[in-house]
Amino acid sequence: MIGRLASGNLILQIGIGIVAAILLSLASPPWAANAMLLGQLFVAALKAVAPVLVLVLVASALANQKSTHAAQMQPIVALYLIGTLSAALLAVTMSALFPTTLTLVVTATDLAPPEGIAEVLNNLLFKLVDNPVNAILTGNYIGILVWGVALGLLLRRGAESTRVLLNDVSDAVTQIVRIVIRFAPLGIFGLVAGNLAAGGLGELTKYAHLLGVLLSCMLIMALAVNPLIVYVKTRRNPYPLVFTALRESGITAFFTRSSAANVPVNLALCERLDLERDTYAVSIPLGATINMGGAAITITVLTLAAVNTLGTEVDVLTALLLSFVAALSACGASGVAGGSLLLIPLACSLFGISNDVAMQVVAVGFVVSVLQDSAETALNSSTDVVFTAAVAGKDA
Helix, strand or coil: CHHHHHHCCHHHHHHHHHHHHHHHHHHCHHHHHHCHHHHHHHHHHHHHHHHHHHHHHHHHHHHCCCCCCCCCHHHHHHHHHHHHHHHHHHHHHHHHHCCCCCCCCCCHHHCCCCCCHHHHHHHHHHHHCCCHHHHHHHCCHHHHHHHHHHHHHHHCCCCHHHHHHHHHHHHHHHHHHHHHHHCHHHHHHHHHHHHHHHHCCCHHHHHHHHHHHHHHHHHHHHHHHHHHHHHHHHCCCCHHHHHHHHHHHHHHHHHHCCCCCCHHHHHHHHHHCCCCHHHHHHHHHHHHHHCCHHHHHHHHHHHHHHHHHCCCCCCHHHHHHHHHHHHHHHHCCCCCCCHHHHHHHHHHHHHCCCHHHHHHHHHHHHHHHHHHHHHHHHHHHHHHHHHHHHHHCCCC
Protein backbone atom coordinates (compact mmCIF):
# COMPACT_ATOMS: atom_id res chain seq x y z
CA MET A 1 0.00 0.00 0.00
CA ILE A 2 2.83 2.39 0.90
CA GLY A 3 4.57 1.61 -2.39
CA ARG A 4 1.36 2.24 -4.34
CA LEU A 5 0.87 5.57 -2.62
CA ALA A 6 4.50 6.59 -3.17
CA SER A 7 4.36 5.84 -6.90
CA GLY A 8 0.82 7.12 -7.52
CA ASN A 9 -0.20 10.23 -9.41
CA LEU A 10 0.66 13.15 -7.13
CA ILE A 11 -1.79 15.56 -8.74
CA LEU A 12 -4.65 13.05 -8.34
CA GLN A 13 -3.69 12.53 -4.70
CA ILE A 14 -3.59 16.29 -4.04
CA GLY A 15 -6.99 16.62 -5.70
CA ILE A 16 -8.38 13.87 -3.45
CA GLY A 17 -6.84 15.63 -0.44
CA ILE A 18 -8.55 18.91 -1.34
CA VAL A 19 -11.94 17.22 -1.81
CA ALA A 20 -11.53 15.32 1.47
CA ALA A 21 -10.64 18.58 3.26
CA ILE A 22 -13.77 20.30 1.93
CA LEU A 23 -15.96 17.39 3.03
CA LEU A 24 -14.35 17.28 6.48
CA SER A 25 -14.76 21.03 6.98
CA LEU A 26 -18.48 20.68 6.16
CA ALA A 27 -19.04 17.58 8.30
CA SER A 28 -16.94 18.47 11.36
CA PRO A 29 -15.27 21.90 11.60
CA PRO A 30 -13.50 21.01 14.92
CA TRP A 31 -11.82 17.99 13.34
CA ALA A 32 -10.97 20.08 10.29
CA ALA A 33 -9.29 22.66 12.53
CA ASN A 34 -7.23 19.91 14.18
CA ALA A 35 -6.13 18.69 10.75
CA MET A 36 -4.15 21.92 10.39
CA LEU A 37 -1.35 20.13 12.27
CA LEU A 38 -0.65 18.07 9.14
CA GLY A 39 -0.33 21.26 7.11
CA GLN A 40 1.99 22.84 9.67
CA LEU A 41 4.25 19.77 9.61
CA PHE A 42 4.38 19.91 5.81
CA VAL A 43 5.30 23.61 5.86
CA ALA A 44 8.00 22.91 8.48
CA ALA A 45 9.48 20.17 6.27
CA LEU A 46 9.60 22.56 3.31
CA LYS A 47 11.32 25.18 5.48
CA ALA A 48 13.94 22.62 6.48
CA VAL A 49 14.87 21.41 3.01
CA ALA A 50 14.47 24.48 0.77
CA PRO A 51 17.59 26.47 1.86
CA VAL A 52 19.87 23.46 1.40
CA LEU A 53 18.28 22.67 -1.95
CA VAL A 54 18.93 26.16 -3.33
CA LEU A 55 22.59 26.10 -2.19
CA VAL A 56 23.56 22.71 -3.61
CA LEU A 57 21.41 23.00 -6.74
CA VAL A 58 22.98 26.28 -7.85
CA ALA A 59 26.51 25.25 -6.88
CA SER A 60 26.25 21.89 -8.65
CA ALA A 61 24.70 23.34 -11.81
CA LEU A 62 27.47 25.92 -12.21
CA ALA A 63 30.33 23.62 -11.21
CA ASN A 64 29.28 20.94 -13.71
CA GLN A 65 28.21 23.29 -16.49
CA LYS A 66 29.62 22.27 -19.86
CA SER A 67 30.54 24.92 -22.39
CA THR A 68 29.38 24.67 -25.98
CA HIS A 69 30.75 26.27 -29.12
CA ALA A 70 27.61 25.91 -31.21
CA ALA A 71 27.28 29.09 -33.22
CA GLN A 72 23.54 29.39 -32.79
CA MET A 73 23.37 28.79 -29.03
CA GLN A 74 23.95 32.40 -28.07
CA PRO A 75 20.78 33.80 -29.72
CA ILE A 76 18.70 30.88 -28.42
CA VAL A 77 19.91 31.45 -24.86
CA ALA A 78 19.17 35.15 -25.32
CA LEU A 79 15.59 34.31 -26.34
CA TYR A 80 15.28 31.99 -23.32
CA LEU A 81 16.33 34.79 -20.97
CA ILE A 82 14.19 37.44 -22.70
CA GLY A 83 11.17 35.14 -22.56
CA THR A 84 11.65 34.36 -18.87
CA LEU A 85 12.07 38.03 -17.96
CA SER A 86 9.03 38.96 -20.08
CA ALA A 87 7.01 36.35 -18.19
CA ALA A 88 7.97 37.90 -14.86
CA LEU A 89 7.06 41.40 -16.09
CA LEU A 90 3.72 40.09 -17.37
CA ALA A 91 3.04 38.52 -13.97
CA VAL A 92 3.78 41.84 -12.23
CA THR A 93 1.33 43.61 -14.56
CA MET A 94 -1.43 41.02 -14.09
CA SER A 95 -0.93 41.03 -10.31
CA ALA A 96 -1.36 44.81 -10.31
CA LEU A 97 -4.53 44.60 -12.41
CA PHE A 98 -6.00 41.67 -10.48
CA PRO A 99 -4.47 41.77 -6.97
CA THR A 100 -4.65 38.56 -4.96
CA THR A 101 -4.69 38.08 -1.19
CA LEU A 102 -4.12 34.90 0.80
CA THR A 103 -4.99 33.61 4.24
CA LEU A 104 -1.69 33.57 6.15
CA VAL A 105 -0.76 33.22 9.80
CA VAL A 106 1.27 36.37 10.47
CA THR A 107 2.83 37.57 13.73
CA ALA A 108 4.06 41.04 14.61
CA THR A 109 7.67 40.01 13.95
CA ASP A 110 6.73 39.05 10.38
CA LEU A 111 5.57 42.57 9.56
CA ALA A 112 8.72 44.41 8.52
CA PRO A 113 7.98 45.72 5.02
CA PRO A 114 10.64 47.89 3.35
CA GLU A 115 9.83 51.53 2.67
CA GLY A 116 10.67 51.83 -1.01
CA ILE A 117 13.45 50.73 -3.34
CA ALA A 118 16.23 52.36 -1.27
CA GLU A 119 15.53 50.15 1.73
CA VAL A 120 15.10 47.10 -0.50
CA LEU A 121 18.55 47.65 -2.02
CA ASN A 122 20.07 48.36 1.40
CA ASN A 123 18.67 45.11 2.81
CA LEU A 124 19.76 43.31 -0.33
CA LEU A 125 23.39 44.43 0.07
CA PHE A 126 23.61 43.17 3.64
CA LYS A 127 21.95 39.87 2.71
CA LEU A 128 24.52 39.39 -0.04
CA VAL A 129 27.40 39.26 2.47
CA ASP A 130 25.73 37.07 5.10
CA ASN A 131 27.56 34.12 6.63
CA PRO A 132 26.48 30.97 4.71
CA VAL A 133 25.58 29.02 7.85
CA ASN A 134 23.53 31.92 9.18
CA ALA A 135 21.93 32.36 5.75
CA ILE A 136 20.73 28.74 5.80
CA LEU A 137 19.57 28.94 9.43
CA THR A 138 17.62 32.17 8.90
CA GLY A 139 16.33 31.40 5.40
CA ASN A 140 18.29 34.25 3.78
CA TYR A 141 17.90 33.02 0.20
CA ILE A 142 19.77 35.96 -1.30
CA GLY A 143 22.86 35.05 0.73
CA ILE A 144 22.38 31.37 -0.07
CA LEU A 145 22.20 32.17 -3.78
CA VAL A 146 25.42 34.22 -3.62
CA TRP A 147 27.30 31.42 -1.89
CA GLY A 148 25.89 28.86 -4.31
CA VAL A 149 27.03 30.92 -7.33
CA ALA A 150 30.47 31.60 -5.82
CA LEU A 151 31.11 27.97 -4.90
CA GLY A 152 29.81 26.72 -8.24
CA LEU A 153 31.96 29.05 -10.32
CA LEU A 154 35.13 28.41 -8.33
CA LEU A 155 34.62 24.64 -8.16
CA ARG A 156 34.51 24.51 -11.97
CA ARG A 157 38.32 24.51 -11.66
CA GLY A 158 38.23 21.85 -8.96
CA ALA A 159 39.03 18.18 -9.33
CA GLU A 160 36.62 16.06 -11.33
CA SER A 161 35.94 13.96 -8.23
CA THR A 162 34.88 17.09 -6.33
CA ARG A 163 32.40 18.08 -9.02
CA VAL A 164 31.04 14.54 -9.13
CA LEU A 165 30.63 14.60 -5.34
CA LEU A 166 28.81 17.93 -5.53
CA ASN A 167 26.53 16.56 -8.23
CA ASP A 168 25.81 13.48 -6.10
CA VAL A 169 24.97 15.69 -3.11
CA SER A 170 22.64 17.73 -5.32
CA ASP A 171 20.92 14.55 -6.50
CA ALA A 172 20.58 13.33 -2.91
CA VAL A 173 19.02 16.59 -1.71
CA THR A 174 16.69 16.55 -4.73
CA GLN A 175 15.59 13.05 -3.71
CA ILE A 176 14.88 14.32 -0.20
CA VAL A 177 12.76 17.09 -1.72
CA ARG A 178 10.86 14.49 -3.73
CA ILE A 179 10.16 12.55 -0.54
CA VAL A 180 8.87 15.68 1.19
CA ILE A 181 6.68 16.54 -1.79
CA ARG A 182 5.18 13.04 -1.77
CA PHE A 183 3.59 14.08 1.53
CA ALA A 184 1.99 17.10 -0.15
CA PRO A 185 -1.48 15.47 -0.32
CA LEU A 186 -1.55 15.10 3.48
CA GLY A 187 -0.13 18.58 4.01
CA ILE A 188 -2.56 20.17 1.57
CA PHE A 189 -5.43 18.25 3.18
CA GLY A 190 -4.48 19.73 6.56
CA LEU A 191 -3.99 23.28 5.26
CA VAL A 192 -7.22 23.40 3.27
CA ALA A 193 -9.25 21.78 6.05
CA GLY A 194 -7.83 24.15 8.65
CA ASN A 195 -8.36 27.25 6.50
CA LEU A 196 -11.91 26.25 5.60
CA ALA A 197 -12.70 25.56 9.25
CA ALA A 198 -11.48 29.05 10.16
CA GLY A 199 -12.77 31.07 7.19
CA GLY A 200 -15.53 28.98 5.65
CA LEU A 201 -15.96 28.01 2.00
CA GLY A 202 -15.13 31.59 1.02
CA GLU A 203 -11.47 30.55 1.20
CA LEU A 204 -12.00 28.58 -2.01
CA THR A 205 -12.64 31.80 -3.91
CA LYS A 206 -9.14 33.01 -3.00
CA TYR A 207 -7.62 29.84 -4.41
CA ALA A 208 -9.75 30.17 -7.55
CA HIS A 209 -8.75 33.82 -8.03
CA LEU A 210 -5.05 32.99 -7.60
CA LEU A 211 -5.30 30.11 -10.05
CA GLY A 212 -7.15 32.32 -12.52
CA VAL A 213 -4.36 34.92 -12.47
CA LEU A 214 -1.67 32.25 -12.89
CA LEU A 215 -3.36 30.48 -15.79
CA SER A 216 -4.25 33.77 -17.50
CA CYS A 217 -0.61 34.85 -17.38
CA MET A 218 0.53 31.57 -18.89
CA LEU A 219 -2.06 31.72 -21.69
CA ILE A 220 -1.11 35.30 -22.56
CA MET A 221 2.55 34.32 -22.53
CA ALA A 222 1.98 31.36 -24.84
CA LEU A 223 -0.41 33.02 -27.26
CA ALA A 224 0.73 36.65 -27.30
CA VAL A 225 4.15 37.39 -25.80
CA ASN A 226 6.06 34.39 -27.17
CA PRO A 227 4.67 34.90 -30.70
CA LEU A 228 5.67 38.57 -30.51
CA ILE A 229 9.23 37.63 -29.52
CA VAL A 230 9.43 35.14 -32.38
CA TYR A 231 8.02 37.65 -34.86
CA VAL A 232 10.61 40.25 -33.86
CA LYS A 233 13.32 37.62 -34.39
CA THR A 234 12.08 36.07 -37.66
CA ARG A 235 9.71 38.67 -39.18
CA ARG A 236 7.35 35.81 -40.08
CA ASN A 237 3.94 34.67 -38.88
CA PRO A 238 4.80 32.83 -35.63
CA TYR A 239 1.46 31.15 -34.99
CA PRO A 240 1.85 27.98 -37.11
CA LEU A 241 5.01 27.21 -35.13
CA VAL A 242 3.44 28.19 -31.79
CA PHE A 243 0.34 26.04 -32.31
CA THR A 244 2.44 23.08 -33.49
CA ALA A 245 4.63 23.30 -30.38
CA LEU A 246 1.62 23.62 -28.06
CA ARG A 247 -0.13 20.66 -29.71
CA GLU A 248 2.81 18.26 -29.96
CA SER A 249 4.91 19.34 -26.97
CA GLY A 250 2.65 21.32 -24.66
CA ILE A 251 -0.08 18.70 -24.33
CA THR A 252 2.41 15.97 -23.46
CA ALA A 253 4.21 18.23 -20.98
CA PHE A 254 0.87 19.16 -19.38
CA PHE A 255 0.39 15.54 -18.31
CA THR A 256 4.01 14.59 -17.57
CA ARG A 257 4.55 17.80 -15.51
CA SER A 258 8.30 17.57 -16.12
CA SER A 259 10.32 19.56 -18.65
CA ALA A 260 13.14 17.01 -18.33
CA ALA A 261 10.80 14.09 -19.05
CA ASN A 262 9.51 15.94 -22.11
CA VAL A 263 12.99 16.39 -23.66
CA PRO A 264 12.68 13.28 -25.90
CA VAL A 265 9.32 14.56 -27.18
CA ASN A 266 10.84 17.94 -28.01
CA LEU A 267 13.86 16.38 -29.72
CA ALA A 268 11.59 14.28 -31.94
CA LEU A 269 9.48 17.35 -32.75
CA CYS A 270 12.58 19.36 -33.70
CA GLU A 271 13.61 16.56 -36.04
CA ARG A 272 10.17 16.60 -37.70
CA LEU A 273 10.46 20.39 -38.05
CA ASP A 274 13.79 19.80 -39.88
CA LEU A 275 15.82 21.97 -37.51
CA GLU A 276 19.62 21.84 -37.34
CA ARG A 277 20.47 18.80 -35.24
CA ASP A 278 23.72 20.13 -33.78
CA THR A 279 21.80 23.08 -32.35
CA TYR A 280 18.62 21.51 -31.01
CA ALA A 281 20.53 18.60 -29.47
CA VAL A 282 22.00 21.17 -27.07
CA SER A 283 19.29 23.85 -26.87
CA ILE A 284 16.41 21.52 -25.93
CA PRO A 285 18.10 19.94 -22.87
CA LEU A 286 19.41 23.40 -21.93
CA GLY A 287 15.93 24.90 -22.26
CA ALA A 288 14.56 22.26 -19.90
CA THR A 289 16.91 23.77 -17.32
CA ILE A 290 16.93 27.54 -17.86
CA ASN A 291 13.91 28.41 -20.03
CA MET A 292 11.36 28.78 -17.24
CA GLY A 293 8.83 31.46 -18.12
CA GLY A 294 6.07 29.56 -16.35
CA ALA A 295 8.16 29.30 -13.20
CA ALA A 296 8.86 33.04 -13.31
CA ILE A 297 5.12 33.69 -13.47
CA THR A 298 4.44 31.39 -10.52
CA ILE A 299 7.18 32.93 -8.37
CA THR A 300 6.11 36.50 -9.16
CA VAL A 301 2.36 36.08 -8.74
CA LEU A 302 2.61 34.20 -5.44
CA THR A 303 5.20 36.62 -4.07
CA LEU A 304 3.01 39.61 -4.90
CA ALA A 305 0.01 37.81 -3.38
CA ALA A 306 1.96 37.61 -0.12
CA VAL A 307 2.96 41.26 -0.45
CA ASN A 308 -0.68 42.29 -0.98
CA THR A 309 -1.78 40.22 1.99
CA LEU A 310 0.71 41.99 4.25
CA GLY A 311 -0.34 45.40 2.92
CA THR A 312 3.10 46.29 1.56
CA GLU A 313 3.28 48.98 -1.12
CA VAL A 314 5.26 48.07 -4.25
CA ASP A 315 6.74 50.88 -6.34
CA VAL A 316 7.77 50.53 -9.98
CA LEU A 317 11.50 50.08 -9.34
CA THR A 318 10.88 47.41 -6.71
CA ALA A 319 8.55 45.61 -9.12
CA LEU A 320 11.29 45.65 -11.78
CA LEU A 321 13.81 44.30 -9.28
CA LEU A 322 11.36 41.54 -8.36
CA SER A 323 11.01 40.66 -12.05
CA PHE A 324 14.77 40.22 -12.44
CA VAL A 325 15.04 38.18 -9.23
CA ALA A 326 12.08 35.99 -10.24
CA ALA A 327 13.55 35.42 -13.72
CA LEU A 328 16.95 34.46 -12.31
CA SER A 329 15.33 32.26 -9.66
CA ALA A 330 13.22 30.53 -12.30
CA CYS A 331 16.34 29.64 -14.28
CA GLY A 332 17.51 27.65 -11.26
CA ALA A 333 14.18 25.97 -10.54
CA SER A 334 14.46 22.37 -9.40
CA GLY A 335 13.49 19.63 -11.82
CA VAL A 336 11.06 18.04 -9.36
CA ALA A 337 7.31 18.68 -9.46
CA GLY A 338 6.62 21.95 -7.69
CA GLY A 339 10.29 22.92 -7.88
CA SER A 340 9.52 26.54 -8.76
CA LEU A 341 7.44 26.89 -5.60
CA LEU A 342 10.48 26.26 -3.42
CA LEU A 343 12.15 29.40 -4.82
CA ILE A 344 9.32 31.72 -3.76
CA PRO A 345 11.06 32.55 -0.43
CA LEU A 346 13.98 33.94 -2.43
CA ALA A 347 11.69 36.54 -4.03
CA CYS A 348 9.75 37.12 -0.79
CA SER A 349 12.97 38.05 1.00
CA LEU A 350 13.16 41.23 -1.12
CA PHE A 351 10.15 42.53 0.80
CA GLY A 352 11.29 41.53 4.26
CA ILE A 353 8.79 38.66 4.38
CA SER A 354 9.89 36.10 6.95
CA ASN A 355 10.67 32.53 6.02
CA ASP A 356 7.70 31.32 8.10
CA VAL A 357 5.25 33.37 6.03
CA ALA A 358 7.00 32.59 2.73
CA MET A 359 6.68 28.85 3.35
CA GLN A 360 2.95 29.27 3.95
CA VAL A 361 2.82 30.86 0.49
CA VAL A 362 4.69 27.84 -0.90
CA ALA A 363 2.07 25.57 0.68
CA VAL A 364 -0.71 27.61 -0.97
CA GLY A 365 1.15 27.09 -4.24
CA PHE A 366 0.87 23.34 -3.76
CA VAL A 367 -2.90 23.72 -3.31
CA VAL A 368 -3.30 25.28 -6.78
CA SER A 369 -0.56 23.10 -8.32
CA VAL A 370 -3.24 20.64 -9.46
CA LEU A 371 -3.52 22.83 -12.58
CA GLN A 372 -0.75 25.42 -12.14
CA ASP A 373 2.18 23.01 -12.35
CA SER A 374 0.81 21.26 -15.45
CA ALA A 375 0.17 24.57 -17.24
CA GLU A 376 3.59 25.88 -16.19
CA THR A 377 5.37 22.82 -17.60
CA ALA A 378 3.38 22.98 -20.84
CA LEU A 379 4.42 26.61 -21.32
CA ASN A 380 8.06 25.98 -20.47
CA SER A 381 8.49 22.91 -22.65
CA SER A 382 6.64 24.17 -25.72
CA THR A 383 8.59 27.43 -25.58
CA ASP A 384 11.86 25.46 -25.82
CA VAL A 385 10.82 24.29 -29.28
CA VAL A 386 9.40 27.67 -30.34
CA PHE A 387 12.57 29.61 -29.55
CA THR A 388 14.89 26.91 -30.93
CA ALA A 389 12.95 26.85 -34.20
CA ALA A 390 13.04 30.65 -34.41
CA VAL A 391 16.85 30.47 -34.57
CA ALA A 392 17.72 27.03 -35.93
CA GLY A 393 15.10 26.65 -38.64
CA LYS A 394 16.45 26.03 -42.11
CA ASP A 395 14.95 29.28 -43.34
CA ALA A 396 15.48 31.24 -40.11
